[in-house]
Amino acid sequence: MRSFPVFWVEREWLWYQVNWVDGRRDEPDEDYGPGWYAVAELEQSRFEYDEQVFAAKPVEEPDRAELWQRFGAP
Numbered sequence: 786m787r788s789f790p791v792f793w794v795e796r797e798w799l800w801y802q803v804n805w806v807d808g809r810r811d812e813p814d815e816d817y818g819p820g821w822y823a824v825a826e827l828e829q830s831r832f833e834y835d836e837q838v839f840a841a842k843p844v845e846e847p848d849r850a851e852l853w854q855r856f857g858a859p
């Protein structure tokens with residue numbers, strides 16, 4: 786009998802990558818619905834990562850363009 790994996794079900798997700806001021810980049814991580822934990826934290830102007838809590842805010846132009854040039858577009 787042939788079966789199909791449950792993991793093939795389409796679902797939305799986003800990924801994020803932490804880029805440190807000193808130039809280090811951590812491996813990308815993913816956030817899945819329905820919990821959307823990273824998104825929920827960002828909406829509260831905070832981000833928990835590696836057992837630390839950081840203040841978070843949207844990056845506006847022209848800083849966004851400079852960061853995309855430096856680290857690559859998302």
